[in-house]
Amino acid sequence: MAQLNRMTRWLRALVLACMFAGGMSVATTASAERYVSSLPFTESFNSNNYSDLLWLTQGATHTWVNNGFNGSGAAKFTGPNAEGYSGLGQFILSMPTKPEQLNVRFLVWHGDLWFELGAGGKLIIMNRDGNRGRPMVIAQDEPDRRWEAWGNCDGTVCRMENGDYWPDGTETFRLGNRNLGGGRRSHEWISVEFEANTRTGMQRLYIDTQDGQFRDLFIERPMDSSGAGGTWSMVDIIGGYMNWGNVRSDPENYFMIDELVINSSRIGPPANFRTGTTTRPNPPTSLQVQ
Numbered sequence: 001m002a003q004l005n006r007m008t009r010w011l012r013a014l015v016l017a018c019m020f021a022g023g024m025s026v027a028t029t030a031s032a033e034r035y036v037s038s039l040p041f042t043e044s045f046n047s048n049n050y051s052d053l054l055w056l057t058q059g060a061t062h063t064w065v066n067n068g069f070n071g072s073g074a075a076k077f078t079g080p081n082a083e084g085y086s087g088l089g090q091f092i093l094s095m096p097t098k099p100e101q102l103n104v105r106f107l108v109w110h111g112d113l114w115f116e117l118g119a120g121g122k123l124i125i126m127n128r129d130g131n132r133g134r135p136m137v138i139a140q141d142e143p144d145r146r147w148e149a150w151g152n153c154d155g156t157v158c159r160m161e162n163g164d165y166w167p168d169g170t171e172t173f174r175l176g177n178r179n180l181g182g183g184r185r186s187h188e189w190i191s192v193e194f195e196a197n198t199r200t201g202m203q204r205l206y207i208d209t210q211d212g213q214f215r216d217l218f219i220e221r222p223m224d225s226s227g228a229g230g231t232w233s234m235v236d237i238i239g240g241y242m243n244w245g246n247v248r249s250d251p252e253n254y255f256m257i258d259e260l261v262i263n264s265s266r267i268g269p270p271a272n273f274r275t276g277t278t279t280r281p282n283p284p285t286s287l288q289v290q
Helices: 002-024
Strands: 034-036 042-043 055-056 063-065 076-077 084-090 091-093 101-110 123-129 135-141 147-152 155-158 188-198 202-209 217-222 232-242 255-263 285-288
Touching: 076 084, 084 147, 084 202, 084 255, 101 232, 123 188, 135 188, 147 202, 147 217, 232 255
Parallel strands: 034 091
Antiparallel strands: 042 255, 055 084, 063 076, 063 285, 076 255, 084 232, 091 232, 101 188, 101 255, 123 135, 123 232, 135 147, 147 155, 188 202, 202 217
8 A cells, every 4th residue: 555655646746747847848038037146136016117027928917016015016917828927037146156045035915716717837946057956836736626735846846735745635725715715815915935955955935924824934845856966046937837728817817926035045024024914905006017
């Protein structure tokens, strides 16, 4: 039985790798990019002045809105209609000494129907020099498709909250339509921080929620697929790379990103992030579409 379970897990990991293999065939030249000459790097999205970071393919859209975290601006996206990109990238590290540790922190907000109708896929991808190892956060459906869970992934080999390669339905951090209950976290800001250290060979996913249920370290894992070593060359995509096609249009099928920071050490959620309550942003009074 133990051997069968190991084989089942291996097959699941193989299937996931095949699902995302198509991403390697998509042209690697970004539609936009920014060279980062020093850390920390920050982007607050308070103004619509980041067009060099927008990476949109296959019908994906971006709208600048003024109803982000704390009432400031935010970047709002819809997914592509086929395998492609919707988000921010590439952030190319051009400093004289590349870091061994890379931390990326941002806030994300999902519409009620993003899980049901959205494009799924990779929330963030980091790249080492020479494309040697690509840590990722990948969104995956739980077995009965009641919610989506995030995995801390070395390439496409993921470690989930329960320690397995694949969601098994016991996840406590769930993304989905809040109206269906069960703690599904649409219509609230979630602080996500992804950390990878090539010297120690460790990857850490931190999740913080405003109600305090989730704080600090969520999933830790070694780089046991790609191995340690090297330095970081870029943050490839945030948002991000999405594997599903035929995304249905709906006002609640979107996500927003705000308060982005890239550094070489732990960042943590923004000041005054935990309010004890989660409130919907005020409707925007100005929109700028790109």
